[in-house]
Amino acid sequence: MAEQPLLSTGIPHETLPETYIRPESDRPKLHQVSTDNNIPIIDLSSPNEPQIISQIHDACQSYGFFQVINHGVSLELVLKMLVIAGEFFKLPMEEKLSLYSDDPSKKIRLSTSFNVRKETFRNWRDYLRLHCYPLERYTPEWPSNPPLFKDVVSSYCREMRLLGFRLLGLISLSLGLEESYIEQVLGEQEQHMAINYYPPCPEPELTYGLPAHTDPNALTILLQDQHVPGLQVLKDGKWIAVNPHPNSFVVNLGDQLQALSNGRYKSVWHRAVVNSGKDRMSVASFLCPCNSAVISPPEKLTEDGTPAIYRSYTYDEYYKKFWSRNLDQEHCLELFKN
Numbered sequence: 001m002a003e004q005p006l007l008s009t010g011i012p013h014e015t016l017p018e019t020y021i022r023p024e025s026d027r028p029k030l031h032q033v034s035t036d037n038n039i040p041i042i043d044l045s046s047p048n049e050p051q052i053i054s055q056i057h058d059a060c061q062s063y064g065f066f067q068v069i070n071h072g073v074s075l076e077l078v079l080k081m082l083v084i085a086g087e088f089f090k091l092p093m094e095e096k097l098s099l100y101s102d103d104p105s106k107k108i109r110l111s112t113s114f115n116v117r118k119e120t121f122r123n124w125r126d127y128l129r130l131h132c133y134p135l136e137r138y139t140p141e142w143p144s145n146p147p148l149f150k151d152v153v154s155s156y157c158r159e160m161r162l163l164g165f166r167l168l169g170l171i172s173l174s175l176g177l178e179e180s181y182i183e184q185v186l187g188e189q190e191q192h193m194a195i196n197y198y199p200p201c202p203e204p205e206l207t208y209g210l211p212a213h214t215d216p217n218a219l220t221i222l223l224q225d226q227h228v229p230g231l232q233v234l235k236d237g238k239w240i241a242v243n244p245h246p247n248s249f250v251v252n253l254g255d256q257l258q259a260l261s262n263g264r265y266k267s268v269w270h271r272a273v274v275n276s277g278k279d280r281m282s283v284a285s286f287l288c289p290c291n292s293a294v295i296s297p298p299e300k301l302t303e304d305g306t307p308a309i310y311r312s313y314t315y316d317e318y319y320k321k322f323w324s325r326n327l328d329q330e331h332c333l334e335l336f337k338n
């Protein structure tokens with residue numbers, strides 16, 4: 001048992017193993033987290049597009065995060081996605097272990113913590129990470145148990161890609177760029193998914209599900225557990241809890257949109273905390289530039305004399321750098337500053 005790398009055994013964990021215990025200065029301090037300052041909620045069905053664009057502009061500037069409602073993805077599909085994800089983590093340990101890997105370059109892998117090859121402290125999370133575009137290339141390797149996994153997750157991925165592209169268009173417009181600008185720069189985008197499972201944790205004050213990090217990609221669309229909170233976002237030096245909002249997605253800008261917007265928009269620190277009573281799931285869909293995409297700010301965002309904050313680089317270079325580090329370090333973009 002002690003040798004099993006995954007947490008999701010279905011067996012209650014009585015004590016927190018030492019490898020998870022963070023030093024006092026690096027604990028979540030849950031009592032200090034604000035629960036009354038929620039991130040903006042944007043209704044994508046509003047007929048007033050200029051208003052949506054202006055709400056996105058304000059949210060990206062001041063939070064780097066927003067939530068979308070009336071987003072066009074059916075509630076039925078969302079619920080199926082959550083059910084199938086839960087069923088996957090309930091599979092017998094031997095079956096799950098056949099997918100286990102700690103190699104971040106794998107296109108499908110079940111793993112734990114964040115980057116077990118690099119980190120000092122473990123995180124209270126298991127996750128299944130999948131490459132999802134083009135689907136035909138990757139689905140043959142996906143789990144065939146639960147039997148509906150491939151069907152449901154493929155449909156969900158298609159919807160996330162459509163929603164993501166729509167959001168990238170609105171974000172481009174909100175920066176005063178052509179609607180297709182960001183999509184064109186990012187090239188034929190990859191799409192990854194992390195299905196996160198956080199079992200109940202015996203001592204949630206001493207560890208994280210995921211410690212503070214920024215996402216290395218362009219845009220993330222997160223489906224939170226409908227009932228159990230855990231996501232927290234840093235705003236003006238204070239952690240704020242993002243309470244689950246019915247039938248919404250949480251959207252956040254990754255490092256590449258911070259760079260492409262020449263720092264006008266932020267890829268904000270966020271983290272997931274755990275609790276002792278209930279397990280929690282989240283499903284993150286990541287839109288990622290194609291590896292050869294060159295990231296540098298558009299002329300329009302430097303022509304007023306504002307210098308380019310970051311040197312230009314390819315996404316391939318950035319992504320390798322990101323996975324060569326641990327999450328507890330400085331913002332990876334700092335390493336790309338001019």
Ligand SMILES: O=C(O)CCC(=O)C(=O)O
Pocket residue numbers: 194196210215222224230231270271272281282284
């Ligand atoms: O589980 C969550 O709420 C956050 C997940 C997350 O930030 C990630 O997978 O990058």
Ligand SMILES: [Fe+2]
Pocket residue numbers: 213214215270
């Ligand atoms: Fe994240």
